[in-house]
Amino acid sequence: MKAGMKLKSAVCDTEVLLVKAPQAGTLSCGGAPMVAERGEKGDIDPAFAEGTKMGKRYTDAAGTLEVLCIKPGAGSLAFDGAALQLKDAKPLPSSD
Template sequence: MSSAVRELRPGLQLASAVCGVRVIVVRAPAGPAPEITCGGEPMVPAASPAPAASGGPTSETATLIGKRYVDTEETLELLCTSSGTGALSCDGVPMTVKAAKALPASD
């Protein structure tokens, strides 16, 4: 009983349908919403029921809590609030961890 995300807006919470990944939309592109997937399956609004546990815990997680993920054009930005084994993708292209900005020297 999952519903597809039709509109992305800052503050929207999404959950993975296959693992424990949960994200918040920080920045959304103008126009039609891209398809955001985790572990190959579309993400659903976080108000949906939690997925059934699948597989055991792993030592590495594909999506890390507290990290910001961006698409290739950096028009979509997601903040991970719960880590999991699924990898985030936007329209079939893997999302990457947003690089930290360099601070100016304080001379």
């Protein structure tokens, strides 16, 4: 995985952009590893079915990985099996 790369959920419509990429590990959505090109959609694991939200950023607890949701879907994101958290965005005042 490398920053700037796009990944798709294998089981829902979710697409993410890797903002910060970890050294190694598996990023999954809806319980299935995310892929570069989606084939036939599999089933969403009910344990990872909270959905992703457009334009939101998600990170792992250690902060080694950060993704931006560029297409929302029904599955939810996890890194090596642990659910990703919605990144708490401190809004900056608009400067442009």
